[in-house]
Amino acid sequence: MAIESTLKRIWIRVRDLYDPAKDSKRRQYEFYPDPGDTSPLIQEVRSRFEGREAIYLEKGAIRVRVSNIRGSASQATIAADVEEISTPGLGVGSFYKRLHGDNKPLRWNIAAGIRTTFSGQDWAMGYVGWWLYFHPKVIEGVLDLAARFPAIQDSQEHHAMIQKHYDTICHFLHSRPDGTFSGANSRRVFPEIINPSRAFIGSS
Numbered sequence: 001m002a003i004e005s006t007l008k009r010i011w012i013r014v015r016d017l018y019d020p021a022k023d024s025k026r027r028q029y030e031f032y033p034d035p036g037d038t039s040p041l042i043q044e045v046r047s048r049f050e051g052r053e054a055i056y057l058e059k060g061a062i063r064v065r066v067s068n069i070r071g072s073a074s075q076a077t078i079a080a081d082v083e084e085i086s087t088p089g090l091g092v093g094s095f096y097k098r099l100h101g102d103n104k105p106l107r108w109n110i111a112a113g114i115r116t117t118f119s120g121q122d123w124a125m126g127y128v129g130w131w132l133y134f135h136p137k138v139i140e141g142v143l144d145l146a147a148r149f150p151a152i153q154d155s156q157e158h159h160a161m162i163q164k165h166y167d168t169i170c171h172f173l174h175s176r177p178d179g180t181f182s183g184a185n186s187r188r189v190f191p192e193i194i195n196p197s198r199a200f201i202g203s204s
Contacts, residue, residue: 033072042071058130079111089146
């Protein structure tokens with residue numbers, strides 16, 4: 001019962017940090033853990049990805065830079081700041097609407113908990129949420145696709161075109177037979193949580 005209570009507490013913490021009902025591009029998390037409350041795996045995520053460029057995937061695709069990676073071993077939570085790198089042709093899927101509003105680069109925060117995983121070239125939230133692809137070939141390939149996307153005109157078909165562009169990028173990312181881009185050899189950031197599925201018992 002004590003383990004289940006701890007897992008439930010962690011899940012509630014992550015649920016509060018990551019609310020899918022909110023606009024993912026405007027989340028701002030007040031999460032500043034004690035620098036001493038860390039772990040070797042949190043430090044490895046930071047050393048691998050701090051300051052690096054990536055393709056961010058979450059119901060849309062956008063090019064970003066990741067910074068200020070921070071984590072709490074006791075709370076089994078890790079977070080980072082994300083800033084858009086403006087790129088012609090990108091901003092597909094849920095990010096397309098920004099093209100018709102404020103064109104300043106987007107800045108927001110991400111967080112993840114007990115299901116988050118990483119490998120040498122990717123980092124995933126693990127809740128069917130965001131995914132960051134750092135592999136240079138991913139970035140090169142997505143930029144090449146974006147450069148060749150036809151311009152989207154405001155019409156009855158523009159929503160379908162936005163989705164088609166996003167689906168094209170997803171197919172590129174997930175179709176490698178060797179798993180290069182899709183999380184091959186991933187590890188959990190918080191492996192000490194033995195049974196993460198139990199953390200989803202209840203929602204409050």
